[in-house]
Amino acid sequence: MEKTVLITGATAGIGQACAKIFASNKYKLILTGRRSERLESLKNELQQQYQVEIITLNFDVRDKNQVETAIDSLPETWKAIDILINNAGLAAGLDPIQSGDIDDWERMIDTNLKGLLYMSRKVSPLMTARKSGHIINISSIAGKEVYPNGNVYCATKHAVSALTRGMRIDLLPYGIKVSAICPGMVETEFSVVRFHGDEDKAGKVYDGLTPLSAMDIAETIYFMATRPAHVNLDDVVIMPTAQGSSRDTFRN
Ligand code: NDP
Ligand code: 8X3
Numbered sequence: 001m002e003k004t005v006l007i008t009g010a011t012a013g014i015g016q017a018c019a020k021i022f023a024s025n026k027y028k029l030i031l032t033g034r035r036s037e038r039l040e041s042l043k044n045e046l047q048q049q050y051q052v053e054i055i056t057l058n059f060d061v062r063d064k065n066q067v068e069t070a071i072d073s074l075p076e077t078w079k080a081i082d083i084l085i086n087n088a089g090l091a092a093g094l095d096p097i098q099s100g101d102i103d104d105w106e107r108m109i110d111t112n113l114k115g116l117l118y119m120s121r122k123v124s125p126l127m128t129a130r131k132s133g134h135i136i137n138i139s140s141i142a143g144k145e146v147y148p149n150g151n152v153y154c155a156t157k158h159a160v161s162a163l164t165r166g167m168r169i170d171l172l173p174y175g176i177k178v179s180a181i182c183p184g185m186v187e188t189e190f191s192v193v194r195f196h197g198d199e200d201k202a203g204k205v206y207d208g209l210t211p212l213s214a215m216d217i218a219e220t221i222y223f224m225a226t227r228p229a230h231v232n233l234d235d236v237v238i239m240p241t242a243q244g245s246s247r248d249t250f251r252n
Contacts, residue, residue: 002053005225006030006081008061008119009088011038013188014138017218018085023050025222030078032057032070033088061088061115062107071122080130083225084123086116086160087138091153091194105152112156113163120167127176134177136221137164141184141239147246157182161235168234177232179224184239184246185211208251209242 005022009015011033019031023046031054033039039056047054055078059066071079089112092104120135127133142150143157161180168178191202205211217238224233242250 002026002028003082004028004030004078004080005083005085006032006123007085007087008032008115010042011035013190014183014186014214014217014221015085015087016042017214018087018221019046021215021218021222022083022225023052023054026050026052027083028052028078029054030057030074030081031055032059032061034058034060061119062110064114064118067115067118067122071126079126081123081126082133084119084127084133084135085138085221086119086135088115089138089156091142091150091190092196094149094194096149097151100152108152108156112153113159116160116163120163124167124171124176128171128174131174132176133171133174134179134225135167135171136224137167137178137180138217139164139180139182141182141237141243141246143180143182144237145246150246164235168232179233180235181217181221181224182235182237183212183217184243185209185249186214186217187211188214209249210240211243212238212240 005027007015007018010019010031019029019042023029031039036058039058043054043056046052057070059070061067092107093101137160139160140157142154143161146154164178164180171178187206191205192199195201220238
């Protein structure tokens, strides 16, 4: 039987690449994000290319009522979600703690942490009822290490890593897999968002090295999602060859 994957933040970057790889492998897709035009054009592109069934849900993961309404709106057969990819997230700003922008902090906490919780709270009962499912959380190398001015972003990703372990234990009796993937630098819209639209500043993050691509991460997530039933990849760290830690890079 075809499997169903729900991907948050499918309008760009890693989420969009996940949509492509799961579509190419004939999964049924539930694609979510705030930018509805992008969701619709991705849906049309993937349906044409791969003849797969796709539902788009246009909502903000920070709003728990929107999360609940969106998942409740799914037809009953689509509620049998096999894989939840908690991907929607962002960094906003790169400032020391004493001058950080509190609005940036709230955006990161509300999206990366509370959004992931709202999604997991709503989808995990659908999985426990079926005693089946896999939740894959997108953490970061920032969930393992802290770096200068990364303070709140790193805190949200440390929380994602802690929650992944907690969810794994809670869902153990139901045979539900829970995994985290922790990437280093991936060139997506991430840095443009972090620097509030400053494309020059964003481009400099990747100067002189080859970062990971969104598809590198999607391929790894697909591998994690397709291991045999008795195998769970709990925690996967993936870095560009030119990045040895959050703070160590080799640039030409
Ligand atoms: P992008 O900015 O390219 O994509 C982010 C996605 O998240 C978009 O689809 C966006 O959709 C969605 N999103 C953001 N805020 C919300 C929201 N409030 N509600 C719903 N959707 C939202 O970044 P990446 O693909 O790089 O990031 C994906 C994940 O990977 C994030 O969790 C990030 O922290 C993590 N990560 C990224 C790394 C990198 O170097 N790029 C490295 C390690 C981890 P829309 O705006 O349409 O709502
Ligand atoms: C994104 C990677 O190194 O900017 O999570 O934290 S990093």
